[in-house]
Amino acid sequence: MKIIIDAMGGDNAPREIVRGALKAQTELGVDIVLTGRAEDLLQALKDDGYTDLPRGLEIAHASQVIAMDADPTASVREQADSSLVVGLGLLARGGGDAFVSAGSTGALLAGSTLLVKRIKGIRRAALSPVLPTKKGGALLIDCGANVECTPEYLLQFAYMGSYYVKKVMGRQTPAVGLLNNGAEEHKGDPLHREAYQLLKTAGEAGRINFVGNLEGRDIAFGAADVVVADGFSGNVLLKTMEGVGLFFVDQMKEMFMQSTGSKLAALLMKKHFKSFKKMLDYTEYGGAPLLGISKPVIKAHGSSNARAICSAVRQARDFAQGGITEDIAQNIEFMKTAGEESPS
Amino acid sequence: MKIIIDAMGGDNAPREIVRGALKAQTELGVDIVLTGRAEDLLQALKDDGYTDLPRGLEIAHASQVIAMDADPTASVREQADSSLVVGLGLLARGGGDAFVSAGSTGALLAGSTLLVKRIKGIRRAALSPVLPTKKGGALLIDCGANVECTPEYLLQFAYMGSYYVKKVMGRQTPAVGLLNNGAEEHKGDPLHREAYQLLKTAGEAGRINFVGNLEGRDIAFGAADVVVADGFSGNVLLKTMEGVGLFFVDQMKEMFMQSTGSKLAALLMKKHFKSFKKMLDYTEYGGAPLLGISKPVIKAHGSSNARAICSAVRQARDFAQGGITEDIAQNIEFMKTAGEESPS
Numbered sequence: 001m002k003i004i005i006d007a008m009g010g011d012n013a014p015r016e017i018v019r020g021a022l023k024a025q026t027e028l029g030v031d032i033v034l035t036g037r038a039e040d041l042l043q044a045l046k047d048d049g050y051t052d053l054p055r056g057l058e059i060a061h062a063s064q065v066i067a068m069d070a071d072p073t074a075s076v077r078e079q080a081d082s083s084l085v086v087g088l089g090l091l092a093r094g095g096g097d098a099f100v101s102a103g104s105t106g107a108l109l110a111g112s113t114l115l116v117k118r119i120k121g122i123r124r125a126a127l128s129p130v131l132p133t134k135k136g137g138a139l140l141i142d143c144g145a146n147v148e149c150t151p152e153y154l155l156q157f158a159y160m161g162s163y164y165v166k167k168v169m170g171r172q173t174p175a176v177g178l179l180n181n182g183a184e185e186h187k188g189d190p191l192h193r194e195a196y197q198l199l200k201t202a203g204e205a206g207r208i209n210f211v212g213n214l215e216g217r218d219i220a221f222g223a224a225d226v227v228v229a230d231g232f233s234g235n236v237l238l239k240t241m242e243g244v245g246l247f248f249v250d251q252m253k254e255m256f257m258q259s260t261g262s263k264l265a266a267l268l269m270k271k272h273f274k275s276f277k278k279m280l281d282y283t284e285y286g287g288a289p290l291l292g293i294s295k296p297v298i299k300a301h302g303s304s305n306a307r308a309i310c311s312a313v314r315q316a317r318d319f320a321q322g323g324i325t326e327d328i329a330q331n332i333e334f335m336k337t338a339g340e341e342s343p344s
Numbered sequence: 345m346k347i348i349i350d351a352m353g354g355d356n357a358p359r360e361i362v363r364g365a366l367k368a369q370t371e372l373g374v375d376i377v378l379t380g381r382a383e384d385l386l387q388a389l390k391d392d393g394y395t396d397l398p399r400g401l402e403i404a405h406a407s408q409v410i411a412m413d414a415d416p417t418a419s420v421r422e423q424a425d426s427s428l429v430v431g432l433g434l435l436a437r438g439g440g441d442a443f444v445s446a447g448s449t450g451a452l453l454a455g456s457t458l459l460v461k462r463i464k465g466i467r468r469a470a471l472s473p474v475l476p477t478k479k480g481g482a483l484l485i486d487c488g489a490n491v492e493c494t495p496e497y498l499l500q501f502a503y504m505g506s507y508y509v510k511k512v513m514g515r516q517t518p519a520v521g522l523l524n525n526g527a528e529e530h531k532g533d534p535l536h537r538e539a540y541q542l543l544k545t546a547g548e549a550g551r552i553n554f555v556g557n558l559e560g561r562d563i564a565f566g567a568a569d570v571v572v573a574d575g576f577s578g579n580v581l582l583k584t585m586e587g588v589g590l591f592f593v594d595q596m597k598e599m600f601m602q603s604t605g606s607k608l609a610a611l612l613m614k615k616h617f618k619s620f621k622k623m624l625d626y627t628e629y630g631g632a633p634l635l636g637i638s639k640p641v642i643k644a645h646g647s648s649n650a651r652a653i654c655s656a657v658r659q660a661r662d663f664a665q666g667g668i669t670e671d672i673a674q675n676i677e678f679m680k681t682a683g684e685e686s687p688s
Contacts, residue, residue: 148534218587
């Protein structure tokens with residue numbers, strides 16, 4: 001198993017990426033290819049006491065770095081020698097089993113579609129982070145790659161998410177729900193009403209475990225393992241969860257600093273808060289798989305540290321080993337509708 | 345000032361509604377008309393020790409009650425002698441200055457539009473709850489009344505929300521933001537991109553204080569006073585905030601019950617938690633105004649107790665006194681676009 005990592009992507013590149021790669025190589029026993037400026041990567045290794053390339057680690061030199069705010073499609077086309085494009089090129093040619101990047105989400109999406117290509121029959125690739133929930137997390141598909149969707153896209157998201165959660169998160173019959181503005185079957189705009197019927201039919205045929213519409217309030221309590229969403233409302237869901245989470249943490253901090261009594265309480269709660277924080281910590285969940293691409297691609301969080309990169313590599317390994325891409329390709333006939341290809 | 349209250353609407357009707365009405369009458373000095381079954385209301389008053397109708401309180405008898413799950417439009421048309429329809433009829437005829445109901449949201453929306461009518465030129469009425477934020481709350485307009493919107497609807501929401509927040513929440517130049525899937529101007533689907541331009545133009549003309557796109561994560565921290573949203577994603581935002589809030593409270597409770605030390609910490613924190621809970625408590629914020637209707641209508645929370653009803657009456661009074669309906673009518677020319685009337 002060989003995982004390709006964009007060593008120049010993210011806020012803490014290359015140092016934390018290189019450290020995460022070393023950690024993954026040691027802990028998971030996978031081979032790693034780092035893409036990026038060779039001199040920078042060798043220096044990062046040297047700073048950590050490695051004068052030679054450690055066993056199981058390779059460097060694929062790439063002289064350019066795509067900026068986080070660069071235009072996605074243009075940068076992929078114009079920066080052929082960037083760490084991201086070189087990495088995706090390697091993946092496409094079979095130079096590794098999966099690709100991990102903490103760089104620009106837009107460039108990773110555009111590059112994966114252009115260079116690695118979608119699975120035949122899949123209309124759009126979706127970005128699918130794991131939301132923290134009471135029941136060990138739920139996959140949100142899509143969280144913003146596809147702002148405009150058709151019912152068919154949502155049907156495909158349901159299948160892809162279901163295969164991923166089964167194989168990588170180890171849940172035998174993942175509960176699939178549709179993010180909507182109410183629980184009842186008739187809720188939503190035409191897109192969501194049509195998608196509901198497609199998911200219901202797939203559920204009745206026993207191909208997915210469709211549990212119906214989901215409301216924003218159900219998700220944190222673990223009402224579903226897979227949350228199917230159009231990219232617009234999925235993005236609202238994801239960022240609202242993040243925002244409210246940060247808000248609570250902020251308020252807690254303020255509250256515990258208010259008096260001597262509250263400071264004592266904070267001391268007493270230290271251990272408990274630690275496990276709670278762990279539940280909310282994205283570094284525990286790894287990155288977001290890009291589902292629908294013909295080979296495994298993982299988007300790691302932009303602020304990833306070594307630990308988060310190591311989690312993302314584990315996830316990339318499980319993604320590749322699970323045969324999810326094959327599952328999708330083999331069942332593509334069930335994911336087609338008579339409808340139009342693009343959103344109206 | 346006379347406020348009409350649907351005494352049969354909500355989970356705790358009529359007892360808590362009647363109590364809330366009495367509380368409002370005493371504390372705010374407003375006159376109240378209760379609509380509902382006279383015998384039930386008199387019994388509720390008697391149970392609380394009132395053998396006569398207290399001064400400032402009237403009863404408008406209505407023999408029917410619209411069920412929470414009834415079809416909105418059909419129930420409004422068919423149940424002419426329901427507490428909701430009787431109340432709206434009174435409001436329409438000038439038998440009171442504002443109407444408060446904790447009953448079915450759908451029926452209240454349908455009934456208000458059919459019986460009280462929209463302000464001339466307003467395309468759709470919007471339901472606008474106050475979201476708890478670090479800066480004393482933000483008005484979300486719309487939260488689900490209009491699942492499909494046009495850019496013009498969103499423009500009208502921005503103006504209406506701005507007038508309401510200024511007059512009822514007392515903020516001189518309310519910051520108006522557009523809920524979108526990213527901060528940059530080009531973000532979103534065509535609906536949100538077009539709405540952005542309309543809001544930007546209104547902002548440049550000095551008619552609203554447009555602060556740009558909002559992401560879900562900004563809202564709890566108080567990035568805007570008015571959050572303009574299509575009803576679908578507004579609903580996702582509202583319910584996600586509720587859900588994550590409940591989830592945190594649930595997790596806190598679990599954490600504080602885990603050990604002797606944590607139980608002691610809970611005792612030490614009791615006072616601090618109380619003020620935090622107050623910030624999140626919907627009974628503090630009253631209900632959600634229905635903006636765009638030609639007279640003030642407030643939707644109180646379905647689970648309202650006396651305190652929440654009293655807050656909703658205060659809000660209804662401020663809504664009526666503030667002249668918001670007049671503000672909207674006088675500025676209607678700025679809220680028109682050349683575009684189509686209905687969502688495509």
